[in-house]
Amino acid sequence: MKHKFAIIGLGIMGRRMLENVMRHPEFEVCGLWDPSAEAVAKTHLILPNAPVAQSAQAAMQDANVVYLACPPGPRKTYALEAAARGQGVFMEKPLGTDNAQSRDLLKQLEKARLPSVVNFTQAASRGFEELSRAMHAGEVGEVLGIDIVVNYPAWPRAWQKEADWLRFRHEGGYTREVISHFLFLAGRFLGPLSVQHALPRYPQDTSLCELDMLARLSTADGRPVTVMGTTGGMQPDRQEVTVRGSRMSYQFREFFQLWRSDGSAWKEAVDWSHEDPRSSALQRQLNEVDLWLRGKPHKLATAQEALAVQELVEAMLLGQPKI
Numbered sequence: 512m513k514h515k516f517a518i519i520g521l522g523i524m525g526r527r528m529l530e531n532v533m534r535h536p537e538f539e540v541c542g543l544w545d546p547s548a549e550a551v552a553k554t555h556l557i558l559p560n561a562p563v564a565q566s567a568q569a570a571m572q573d574a575n576v577v578y579l580a581c582p583p584g585p586r587k588t589y590a591l592e593a594a595a596r597g598q599g600v601f602m603e604k605p606l607g608t609d610n611a612q613s614r615d616l617l618k619q620l621e622k623a624r625l626p627s628v629v630n631f632t633q634a635a636s637r638g639f640e641e642l643s644r645a646m647h648a649g650e651v652g653e654v655l656g657i658d659i660v661v662n663y664p665a666w667p668r669a670w671q672k673e674a675d676w677l678r679f680r681h682e683g684g685y686t687r688e689v690i691s692h693f694l695f696l697a698g699r700f701l702g703p704l705s706v707q708h709a710l711p712r713y714p715q716d717t718s719l720c721e722l723d724m725l726a727r728l729s730t731a732d733g734r735p736v737t738v739m740g741t742t743g744g745m746q747p748d749r750q751e752v753t754v755r756g757s758r759m760s761y762q763f764r765e766f767f768q769l770w771r772s773d774g775s776a777w778k779e780a781v782d783w784s785h786e787d788p789r790s791s792a793l794q795r796q797l798n799e800v801d802l803w804l805r806g807k808p809h810k811l812a813t814a815q816e817a818l819a820v821q822e823l824v825e826a827m828l829l830g831q832p833k834i
Contacts, residue, residue: 652758684720
């Protein structure tokens with residue numbers, strides 16, 4: 512039997528997930544909801560007979576798994592409602608923006624029938640798989656550290672502007688939205704991290720999110736993760752994560768491209784000539800959701816991992832004095 516899939520939040524991520532669920536053989540869409548008439552109208556362009564419900568609760572009613580693509584604020588409420596029904600809870604990150612509230616959410620979700628999972632999309636990607644293989648094969652050597660570089664001419668980016676909350680300090684910002692993905696990556700490959708130093712820069716309007724972010728994090732054994740994020744200027748978007756190895760370094764670009772270097776020029780480590788990387792990542796992620804729902808081992812990010820990332824992000828946004 513196919514898993515019945517409900518989506519709460521039909522913004523950019525919700526609609527993107529909908530398109531991929533429709534193409535996946537193990538899922539069927541059973542309920543959709545968003546308070547925005549515009550978001551619902553755009554959803555009907557994707558699926559004319561979309562099963563849009565009158566409320567989030569009605570959309571979730573018959574689901575086996577509930578995907579929460581709404582802003583962070585209401586996410587805890589919907590997650591606990593789904594968990595109380597015995598449904599699988601598949602969330603966008605972050606769990607929230609209040610660490611105490613998210614710790615309480617995690618504590619309550621641990622009592623649920625299924626452990627909850629979070630949509631860090633790189634978790635099941637081909638790039639993650641190839642880097643994991645190279646590390647286990649000894650091709651990388653010792654992992655010396657990870658460097659994260661993000662540059663945007665403006666935030667939110669043009670394609671994100673319908674999600675207006677992304678520009679506000681309370682829930683938005685690219686540290687939560689983008690850098691969190693790369694901190695998850697760093698945690699998977701290096702282990703637990705702590706913030707040693709963070710220097711965010713904010714605009715004069717205190718309601719708006721960060722402009723720049725400079726930070727240094729570290730593992731318990733001292734291996735560094737450096738972060739440089741900036742906005743402004745005329746240049747293309749830049750999103751790079753370099754995993755520095757003593758034998759071979761690897762670099763993620765734009766989330767899914769993977770390059771490698773042994774000291775010479777960068778070379779592509781994954782061939783994307785026969786498939787779309789974004790669609791591939793979400794289809795592979797849904798493969799893992801299927802495994803998770805069937806009680807089998809999977810690669811998805813756990814709620815515990817998501818909380819660890821959230822706590823790092825919120826510490827960085829507050830700023831940490833140099834040690």
